[in-house]
Amino acid sequence: MRVLHIVTGLASGGAERQLLLTVRNLPAHQHCEVLTLTNPGAVAGALRADGVPVHDLAMRGNRDVGALPRLVRLIRAGRYDLVHTHLYRAGLYGRLAARLAGVRAVVATEHSLHPGVIEGRPVTPGVKGLYLAAERLGRTTVAVSRQVEGTLHAWGVPPARVELIPNGIDAARYAWPAGERAAIRRRVRDGLGLSQGSWVIGAVGRLVPGKRFDVLLDALRELEGPRLVLVGAGPERAALERRAERLGVRARVLFTGERDDVPELLAAVDVLAAPSTEETFGLGVLEGLAAGLPVRHSACPALDELPPAAAPGARRIPSDPAAYASALRELYDLRAAAVRSPVPAPAVARYDVARAAAELGALYDRLVPRPASAPTGAAPGA
Structure with missing residues (x-):
């Protein structure tokens, strides 16, 4: 055929x-x-x-x-x-x-x-x-x-x-053995100019208004210490860069542009944040779960169709700066005890x-x- x-x-x-x-x-x-x-x-x-x-x-x-x-x-x-x-x-x-x-x-x-x-x-x-x-x-x-x-x-x-x-999703593409993940994390962070000890928020998607990445920039202003890596390209990049400059957080935000190594990039961050409210599936959320990351998101229809126990690492929160600042601060404060899940959430196998x-x-x-x-x-x- x-x-x-x-x-x-x-x-x-x-x-x-x-x-x-x-x-x-x-x-x-x-x-x-x-x-x-x-x-x-x-x-x-x-x-x-x-x-x-x-x-x-x-x-x-x-x-x-x-x-x-x-x-x-x-x-x-x-x-x-x-x-x-x-x-x-x-x-x-x-x-x-x-x-x-x-x-x-x-x-x-x-x-x-x-x-x-x-x-x-x-x-x-x-x-x-x-x-x-x-x-x-x-x-x-x-x-x-x-x-x-x-x-x-x-x-x-x-x-x-x-x-x-x-x-x-190709779950196997995100699930690195512990030793290999550590090596990838070091290599990717070196390539991005991130220190090995920094705590990094990851966000992946087209840079368009519907993804609401401005929410993360506003939340970052309320946080001291974390870095933000925005993976993707789109017409909103210049506006987001100007916003980050205006908020005084530009030095802590890395715009990677379009990349084809998202699994490796997710190995190098500590949490995935997805403030979009216009998702019809939530592919990025599932990829974060497949990578063993804690995920904070505002919309994921794929998870809405499953019981909460299918995605224990994910939490749905409102798409506003205060909610993301609070949720990310909680994870940041626990960073010394935070450990990636070695087993993907059941939702990953479902999809x-x-x-x-x-x-x-x-x-x-x-x-x-x-x-x-x-x-x-x-x-x-x-």
């Missing part, structure tokens, strides 16, 4: 990293290629390193309709059995192009949908209308959490057209990427049945 994944961009965001993990773990008979409408960033490089063909459509913006014929031609030339789109713009152009190219099996994953917000932007009547019109061009929309599933139903997408397949990829692969097989004589092996790979 030939599968084309179409995504809006391939910077190192949550949806993009999830696509990378999915392609790596789909059954071997599902040969994948990836097309990005724009911005072939760090994830594009990782896919190519894995041997996955990556196409760049080089769209100039949301209204670059001249890209549609190019996309149709590429899909026809690739003779794909199934097209799978990710994120809003890719969903609009990709589903239409797939249908025009004659592909009947069209799937979309909804990574970031709230009742009034999609991918951090307000949902206007026009945005919602376009979304629903494009949705009808596909066969199935995959919801990454029950929260997303509920929003799709509330918008009028029939339940029969929605498939719940939670995101997954293992192998399970998610197997469920998605089964969906592909239902939409594009293989001939009866086809081999049934399903070794991991692209």
